[in-house]
Amino acid sequence: MDSGIIGSVVTVVFFVLFIAIIWWVYHKENRHKHEEAANLPFQEEDDGIDHSRRS
Numbered sequence: 696m697d698s699g700i701i702g703s704v705v706t707v708v709f710f711v712l713f714i715a716i717i718w719w720v721y722h723k724e725n726r727h728k729h730e731e732a733a734n735l736p737f738q739e740e741d742d743g744i745d746h747s748r749r750s
Contacts, residue, residue, distance in 0.1 A: 719725065 720729070
């Protein structure tokens with residue numbers, strides 16, 4: 696095998712991997728998990744400190 700064939704095989708493998716990742720991300724069954732993860736920064740936790748009072 697020369698370097699041209701090896702380079703072509705590696706390119707095809709990474710292209711197939713890219714398509715598989717895109718399919719996994721946009722698959723219907725994963726939508727709920729991704730929406731939950733996207734909303735994590737907006738969830739508030741009660742840390743027991745009253746943030747409404749100012750010094």
